[in-house]
Amino acid sequence: MPHIVYKENRIELNEGQTVLSALLEHSHEIPNSCRAGVCQSCLMQASDGTVPEHAQDGLKDTLKSQGYFLACICKPAEPLHIIDSKNIHQRYTARVINHEFINDDILRLRLKTEQTFDYHAGQFINLWMNKKVMRSYSLASVDKLDDFLELHIRRVPDGLVSNWLCDEISSVDSLQIQTATGDCFYVPGSPSQKLLLAGTGTGLAPLIGIARDALSQGHQGEIHLIHGARHKDDLYMHQTLGNLAKKYKQFYYHTNVLIPDNGAQTGSPVPLDLQLQKVAGDDIAESKFYLCGDADIVKKLKTKMFLAGASMKNIYSDPFIIAAHGVNT
């Protein structure tokens, strides 16, 4: 009979026994509810071994590719090493190698770690200011293309960490970061699928990473990236994206500016959700969406795209939540 390893305990499975039942039998407290592979409350992750395909039914591709599975329907045929899905707190020391403002309020920070740092373009990392204060920032770099980690940091008015990073950090300092997480990234396997990437502000960071990652992995279907901004000046990396569109015929770069320039008033602009829906066109049910940036906008886009016919399993999102004043201080 196969066995499992969890928290350094080796547990032998009985014939036909599920991972959940074995863990509970050995007094491990594992959240669970339906025990039918439906509610996903017993989501766990394999760090080693082969997860049976059935144990990943209904999970998003990005979770599957990271070895996530549902313990209540998992009957492994081979030994399996298991970790809690949130038990990924390893810290890394990262050296700042570039500290440059892309525009008035967005800082580009490039970091290098001594140890190998695994991630998928589009995931986010936690960055620690000190022992207590931490913020999450999405990665704009691509693991296979760049030999640094890139973050785009918007200076939040009165923001504790963003102002510290903007003003007090220079290109000699070291920072503490934590393992990359998040399920908003490209998974190969459907090279002709239409990809729709939309985001506001520094939501562009993960989207650039996802687009470059998909292109470098040979994605052939259309990739549309829509960057939403308040003013024209807030559209950063405009040139880079324009060049990317010239280089790859399947890549399209669109912008959505909320407030047109004075004198060039062209009536009210098309809302981001309608623009996205139009670009998706008749392929909406089969297209994959990546939605990043302001949490309220991401949520609205998600709902609108679902109601317009997108499938929930094809909608990936990375909502940015601005830390409340006084939190973590």
Added chain:
Amino acid sequence: MSSLYERIGGQAAVDKAVEIFYRKVLSDDRINRFFDGVDMDQQINKQKGFLTMVFGGPNEYTGKDMREGHKHLVANGLNDSHVDAVIENLGNTLSELGVATEDIQEVADIANSVRDDVLNR
């Protein structure tokens, strides 16, 4: 004689029905306010659990779960008319998928059997 769950099409039918059903619910102004602020990914999983149950499939839902899960909604005015709307959306979803009228009635009967638990009375 096959079971209701088998006749409808089992897990595959749940997967097919869940998005159609959830879209109908979110577009229905009689009930969509109860879904404001919920996480859509989590909600889809809950809807799958619900559909599995009313299709007569394997589930571990108890009256207590139903009561706990809807308590805050009852406090916000959830009543019989809203349960009726949900069952109506459920019926429309199933007829779109070509499920037989008698089977739809059976599904509605199961849904009705948890009405008192859902409404906490």
